[in-house]
Amino acid sequence: MMRKLCLGTLKLLAGVAVATAAVELLFAFIDATPLRWILPVPPVALYGPDPDTGYRHRANVSGLWLTEHRSLVTTSNLGLRDRNRNLNHDGARAVVVGESFVEALQVDQSGTAVAVAEGILSRERPGTEVVNLGLAGARPAVDVARLQSEGRRLTPDLAVIMLSVETLLLPTAMDDSEFTGYRRDARGEFRLSYGFRDTSGYRFRTSLAGRVYYWLLDHSQVARIINARKNSGLLTEWSDQAAAAPAQRREPSLSCAPTLLDDQLALWRDGKPTQFEALLRAFLRDLAAIRLSQGFPIIIATSGVEARCPSLAAKRAALVEAMRVRIEAAGLQLIDLDARVLAKVGPSGVARLRGFGAGIGSGHLNVEGNRVYGEVFADIIRATLAGHS
C-alpha cells in the first residue's frame, strides 16, 4: 500500500516536472528564434527594488514587452531604460525624467523619444548624451527621488522632467506604501516618504530569497509566466470576457468639454484643493533644492494640457501662465510640451502619435510619436545647453 502510494506520488511529480521542463524548453526555443515576434512568450520582468523610489529597472535585462505593441526591451548596465554608458562623460549630458511615456517600452530602445533626441544632438555636437530616466507609473515624488539619486550619480548638465499634470491631483501621489510618496511630516509639511521600505514585499525583494527570485526571472521562462500571472491576477480573463477584440479601427475622439481644464486651473492659479496645493508646493520646493545642490537647470515639460481646443484657448493660456509663474518662481523653467508637439504635427496629427494598430489615437507613444517627441526634446535640450555653454 505504502509502496503504491510512493510510486503514485513519484509519477505525479515526474509528470509535473516533465511538463514544466517541456514548457520551459518550448518558450526558450521561441524566445531564441524569430518566432518570438509571432508566438506567445512570457513578458519580460524589468523591475526590481530600489530604496530611493521603491522600484526601478534591473540592470542588463532583456526580453519582449507585449502590452500594446511587441518590442524587444533592454535595460542598460546602469539599470535604466537606456543604452549602456559610462558614468563619466566628456560632452554635455542631459537626463529626461518621466513616467511610461518617457520609458517607452512599446518601441525598441533606439526608437524611444530620448534615444531619438540623443541621436539628433550627438550628430550636431558629438559626445552629447541624453539619458532616459523614464519609469512607468512614476508619480511626482518618484520623479523627485529619482532625479535626486540619479542626478548625483550621472552628474547631468540639464534635467527635463516630463510631467503629466493630472498626476498632481491623484490621491496616490500621497501613498508611499509601494513607491516613494509625499506624506506630511510632524510640522504638516509634505516631505518625501519611504513607507514601502517597511513592507514585507519590499523586504522579500531585497532578501536573499528575493535575489533568487529575480535570478529565476532572468533565466527561466516558467518563472516569468508565474510572475506575469501574479501581476495580472489569476482570474483576469473573467473581467476581460465582455470586451471584444478591437478588430476595427476606431477614430480617436477629442474632448473639449468646457470644464476640461478647471481642476488644473484651480490648483495652479487658485491653490485649491489645499491638500494638493501643498503637494505641488513641496514638489516645486524639492526640485528647486536639487537644482541648487546639484547645480544643473531643471525644465518641467508639462503634458496633458489639451492644446487642440479653440474653445478652451483663453482658459488654457491662463493655466499655462499660472504654471509659468509658479515654476519660474521656484527657479525652474517651464516648457509647454503639448503646444510644442501641436506646432510640429498640427491638430490632426496629434492623435496619430499614440497607439498601435486598431488602437491608434489612444495609449502610449508609437514609433512616430516617439520620433516627434524626440525632436521636441532635442529642440528643448539644444536651446538650454546652448544658453549655458
Added chain:
Amino acid sequence: MRYDTLYFAFFLALVWLAFLLVPWRGWILLAASILFYAAAGLRDSVLAAVIILSNYAFQFPIQRDRRWLYPALLIDFGCLAYFKYRVFLTTAVGFDVFTHDIVIPLGISFYVFQLSAFLIDIAHGKAQPFRSLPRFALFKLFFSQLVAGPITRWRQFGPQVHRLFDGKLAIHSRLIGLGLGLCLLGLVKKVLFADSIAPTVDAIFRDGPAGFAAAWLGAWLFMFQIYFDFSGYSDIAIGSAYLFGIRLPRNFATPLLASSIAQFWQRWHITLASYLRDYVFIPLADMKLTTRRHRIAQHFLAITATMALCGLWHGANFTFVIWGTLQGAAMVFATLWSRHFRPPPAWTGWAATFAFCVIASVFFRSPNVGYAFHYLGTMFSFRGALVGPAEQAVDGWHIPTDGMTELLIAAGCLTLLAMHWLEAQLFTRRALVLIRGLDGTFLRVLFAAAALWLLLLPKVQNNPFIYFRF
C-alpha cells in the same frame, strides 16, 4: 465562459471532483451546465429556458402526430431568425426597423440545430422523447458542447444522458488520459497558433492589403486561424466531455489535407455538415419537384441551396451567403467533373481544394461584399508583391521588406501546413496505440500540467473563439 482560460480550468476541475465524489452524476453535470450558461447573462438564460421548455413540451405530441413538428420548428427557427437574423432579413427587404447592434444569444445557432434535429428524429422514429425534464435539459445544456458544438444527435448523446442519470455510465480511465490529451492539443492550437495568427490577420483585413502577396498572406493565415481556433475549441469540448465518460462526435479530421471539396466537407465541421446533409440536402434532393430527366438539376440546386444555408447559418451577412454558395458551386463543379473526366491526381486535387478554400475564406472574413471583391481584386492583381520602402507610405498592410522577413513569412506559412500534417499523424492508429500504451498517472499529469502552463500564460489580446459569435 471561455475554454482557454484559467477560470474554466478551475470550473472544470471542481465539477470533475464533484462528479467523482457525489453519486448523483447527472444532476452534478446539469447544475454545472446551468451555472456555465448563467454566466452568459439573464437574457440568454431565459431564452434558453423558454426554448428548452417548448421543445420538451412538443416531444410527445410529435411522437403521436408528425404534424406537430411544424409549430415546434417554427418556434425554434423563429427564435433563431429573430435573435440572429432580424436586422439582416429586414434590411434585405428594404426596411431598417431594428437597431444594428444586436447581441446574439450565446450558442443559439448550435442548440437550435441540435434540438430541431432531435424533434425531426422523433417524428421519424429515430429518437425517443425524454420523459424527465432534467435529462432533456442536460441533453441540450451540457456545458462541453453547449456554446459551439459539436452538434450532437439523440443517438449519439441521448442514451449517454440516460446512463448518466441511471448511474450506469462508467468512466473508463483511458478516456481520462485521452480527454486531457485532447484538451492540451486544443489549447496548443488555440493559444499557440490561432491567437498568434489573429493580430496579423486582423491588421491585414483592417488596413487592407497593399499588394497581392499581402492579400494572399492574409487569406492563407485566416484559413489556418479559423481552423486552429475552431478545431482547438472542438478538441477541448470533446476532451472535457471524455473526463466525464461522455463521448461526443468528432468535428474535424484534418480538413486542410482533403483532396476534393466533398472530402473537405466530410472533414470540416463534420457535425454541421452531416446535419445539413440529413435534414436539408436529402429532403430537398428527394422532393418530387421535377421529372426524372431534370432530377440532376434538382440535385445540384439542392447542393447549392444547402451550402448557401450553411453560409447563412454562420452569420447574418451576404458575405457568408456568398461563401456558402461558392462551396455549393464548387461541389457541383466537382460532381460534373467526376462525371465527364478522370479524377485528377491526389496532390492536384489537394492543391485545387486548398486554394479554393483560401480564396473563398476572403468572403468569410470580410466585413461586407464590396470589401471582399476589392480584396480578391488585390489578390489577383499580381501587383505590389513586395512594397519597397519608398512606397510603404501607401495605405494598407504591406509585407515588411527588411531582408530575411519575406523568407521567414514564407517558412511560417509552410510550417502551419506542416503542423496540420503532423496533427494528422497524431490520429493514426499507430500513434493512438502508442498513447494508450503510455497512458497512466504520469501521462495524465503531464497533459494536465502542460495545459495549465499554457493557461497561465497571460493573454495580450482578447481573442474569443471565432465560432462563439455564431
